Amino acid sequence: MPAVPAPARPNRIAQLLDEPPHHPVARLWALLRSNPPAVASILALTMAASLVSLAQPVLAGRAVSLLGSGGFRQLLVPGAMLVGVALMSSVLTAAGNLVAAQAGNRLVRSVRDEASARALRIPAHKLVDHPTADLVARCGIDSEHLVEVFTHGPVQFVGGLLLVVGALVRMTMIDPVLTATALVLCLLALGVIVVLGSMLSGTSQARQEAQGEFVAECTRSLDSVLVLRAFVADAFALDRLSRSSGELQSAANANDRARSFMGPVAALTMQATLLLVVGVAVVRVHQSQLAVGSLVEFLMYTMLIVGPLAGGADTAAMMAEANGALNRIVELREVIDRRSGIADGSDAGTLAAFTDAARVDHRPTGVAQPTSSVLLVEPTVAEAAEALMATGALPPLLRGNVVFDEVCVRYRGDTSREFALDHVSFHAEPGQWIALTGPSGSGKSTMLAVLEKFVQPSSGRVLVDGVPLDEHDDDTYRSQVGYIDQSCPLFSGTVRDNLLLGRRASDERCWELLEQVGLAATVGSRSNGLDAAVGESAYAFSGGERQRLAIARALLGNPRMLLLDEITSGLDALNRQQVMDLIKQTMGGVTTFASGHGHFGMDHADAVLVLENGRLMDAGSPEELRGRSELFRSLVKV
Numbered sequence: 001m002p003a004v005p006a007p008a009r010p011n012r013i014a015q016l017l018d019e020p021p022h023h024p025v026a027r028l029w030a031l032l033r034s035n036p037p038a039v040a041s042i043l044a045l046t047m048a049a050s051l052v053s054l055a056q057p058v059l060a061g062r063a064v065s066l067l068g069s070g071g072f073r074q075l076l077v078p079g080a081m082l083v084g085v086a087l088m089s090s091v092l093t094a095a096g097n098l099v100a101a102q103a104g105n106r107l108v109r110s111v112r113d114e115a116s117a118r119a120l121r122i123p124a125h126k127l128v129d130h131p132t133a134d135l136v137a138r139c140g141i142d143s144e145h146l147v148e149v150f151t152h153g154p155v156q157f158v159g160g161l162l163l164v165v166g167a168l169v170r171m172t173m174i175d176p177v178l179t180a181t182a183l184v185l186c187l188l189a190l191g192v193i194v195v196l197g198s199m200l201s202g203t204s205q206a207r208q209e210a211q212g213e214f215v216a217e218c219t220r221s222l223d224s225v226l227v228l229r230a231f232v233a234d235a236f237a238l239d240r241l242s243r244s245s246g247e248l249q250s251a252a253n254a255n256d257r258a259r260s261f262m263g264p265v266a267a268l269t270m271q272a273t274l275l276l277v278v279g280v281a282v283v284r285v286h287q288s289q290l291a292v293g294s295l296v297e298f299l300m301y302t303m304l305i306v307g308p309l310a311g312g313a314d315t316a317a318m319m320a321e322a323n324g325a326l327n328r329i330v331e332l333r334e335v336i337d338r339r340s341g342i343a344d345g346s347d348a349g350t351l352a353a354f355t356d357a358a359r360v361d362h363r364p365t366g367v368a369q370p371t372s373s374v375l376l377v378e379p380t381v382a383e384a385a386e387a388l389m390a391t392g393a394l395p396p397l398l399r400g401n402v403v404f405d406e407v408c409v410r411y412r413g414d415t416s417r418e419f420a421l422d423h424v425s426f427h428a429e430p431g432q433w434i435a436l437t438g439p440s441g442s443g444k445s446t447m448l449a450v451l452e453k454f455v456q457p458s459s460g461r462v463l464v465d466g467v468p469l470d471e472h473d474d475d476t477y478r479s480q481v482g483y484i485d486q487s488c489p490l491f492s493g494t495v496r497d498n499l500l501l502g503r504r505a506s507d508e509r510c511w512e513l514l515e516q517v518g519l520a521a522t523v524g525s526r527s528n529g530l531d532a533a534v535g536e537s538a539y540a541f542s543g544g545e546r547q548r549l550a551i552a553r554a555l556l557g558n559p560r561m562l563l564l565d566e567i568t569s570g571l572d573a574l575n576r577q578q579v580m581d582l583i584k585q586t587m588g589g590v591t592t593f594a595s596g597h598g599h600f601g602m603d604h605a606d607a608v609l610v611l612e613n614g615r616l617m618d619a620g621s622p623e624e625l626r627g628r629s630e631l632f633r634s635l636v637k638v
């Protein structure tokens with residue numbers, strides 16, 4: 001496998017994406033500043049190539065003059081020099097292109113990494129406006145456009161400018177009148193090209209948008225490929241893809257029309273300019289105001305300046321494209337969770353340290369625990385964890401005391417009712433198992449999302465261990481909260497990858513966890529054990545096994561609180577009971593909020609919260625509620 005190169009100065013890129021300069025030129029400059037050595041090398045190589053190119057017309061003019069005054073033999077030296085200069089110019093240009101392409105790729109990598117890190121921080125409620133596929137397009141296609149900043153950007157333009165200035169100086173020395181004429185004509189031509197370029201940048205932006213839309217549609221369909229197949233809905237998906245593809249084609253056509261039109265018109269404008277210059281130059285030769293050798297030299301310079309001038313317009317169009325792409329990536333800062341920052345290596349270290357040092361044994365000791373008791377913590381390990389925490393190396397351990405005080409949640413765009421959670425108040429003691437029940441849409445998942453800090457209440461307070469939830473550091477808090485949902489997503493990779501999710505633990509610990517959740521035999525029977533591939537979307541595991549793996553994953557984090565979102569809904573009755581018993585057995589004593597339908601989980605509950613239309617209708621032990629709540633009885637009968 002090829003070595004993975006390091007990204008370019010990610011901090012600078014992170015800073016740029018967080019606080020982008022207002023002006024587009026300043027933004028591009030900030031991108032270039034992420035790699036000063038590359039900019040210096042490209043500038044040096046481009047300028048050297050320009051200087052070498054400037055020598056070509058001088059040599060050609062001298063050769064023509066020598067031809068007039070002597071024989072072909074005298075051409076040998078200037079001819080050889082011309083070839084040498086042409087070769088050197090090509091080598092310098094090639095080296096400049098290579099350095100620029102590599103610097104561009106490095107920049108793209110850094111922006112892609114930062115964009116991905118931001119996309120992964122998107123709060124759950126914003127996924128409605130920014131579906132996964134839209135984020136994929138921003139991280140992938142849009143980042144790719146930024147390569148142009150190095151390959152066809154301002155640095156090349158500066159090199160070209162040197163060529164233009166050098167050529168104009170030499171042309172003025174040859175014939176100032178003709179130079180002034182050529183310059184006026186070239187600038188007029190440039191004006192035409194710039195106007196065409198601005199037309200092009202609008203169509204490029206539209207093409208980018210359409211490209212993003214198509215990738216988004218494609219990702220959505222492929223994400224659900226098995227569901228589509230099961231419903232024999234290939235034609236439905238294909239129709240949507242084809243429509244999106246058609247829109248992309250229209251946008252691409254408009255862009256290509258502008259491009260195809262712009263290319264020849266720009267070329268025609270430049271040819272007309274050259275012809276006019278040649279015409280005026282021939283008149284000057286005819287009037288004996290210009291020698292033939294100087295004419296050749298002059299015309300070669302004119303051709304030299306045409307390239308960079310036309311290229312300048314091209315650069316402007318490409319930079320407009322890059323800026324459009326950068327804007328879409330910068331927009332990600334509006335959607336990420338600003339308070340949580342971006343996870344980096346140091347965070348991973350903290351998590352691993354917490355996982356290893358603060359090992360909590362949740363297995364019951366055989367002694368009945370009062371519902372409000374603190375966790376069953378192995379004294380020595382817990383003491384070590386507390387000692388470490390005192391040094392600031394570890395996050396404070398949660399106790400799991402939860403208070404909801406008049407909590408309301410209102411989703412943007414949800415017009416079905418005012419609140420998804422409507423003035424909900426309750427108090428859960430550490431170690432209690434709280435069951436959430438209620439009809440579909442009553443707000444159970446929303447309550448769990450509030451506790452996971454996925455959703456922020458619109459009003460009211462949530463206190464965890466007496467501290468407003470807002471004030472708990474997101475990563476520190478979440479590293480202590482186990483979250484298991486019904487989908488139990490597994491990532492393509494190995495059993496170990498799915499168990500650890502980037503955390504560190506010994507093989508022994510992994511097997512211990514698998515043993516605890518009853519998966520050791522299943523994983524042991526696979527040829528590679530912990531390194532067995534789970535397969536794309538984990539088809540190699542049954543629903544129950546996925547639940548068990550998800551529980552083992554949560555266990556590894558030594559959660560101090562547990563959020564279970566309808567985790568048994570996809571399982572048969574036997575498996576549901578087993579999974580619930582397993583959680584109680586392995587994580588008993590941890591404050592647990594478990595949402596679900598029917599009576600499953602009720603056996604474990606210390607208290608049940610009955611929700612309806614976002615309101616807390618009743619709360620109490622299952623026995624109390626069975627006695628007094630018609631709604632509860634109707635729900636548990638399901």
Ligand SMILES: Nc1ncnc2c1ncn2[C@@H]1O[C@H](COP(=O)(O)OP(=O)(O)OP(=O)(O)O)[C@@H](O)[C@H]1O
Nearest residue numbers: 125128411414420439440441442443444445446447
């Ligand atoms: N991201 C969202 N944007 C807008 N409305 C939402 C969003 N998520 C949930 N809702 C709405 O909030 C209300 C509560 O939904 P929630 O998912 O919390 O209910 P639930 O009790 O978990 O339902 P179920 O048992 O069907 O999973 C519903 O009316 C739902 O339509």
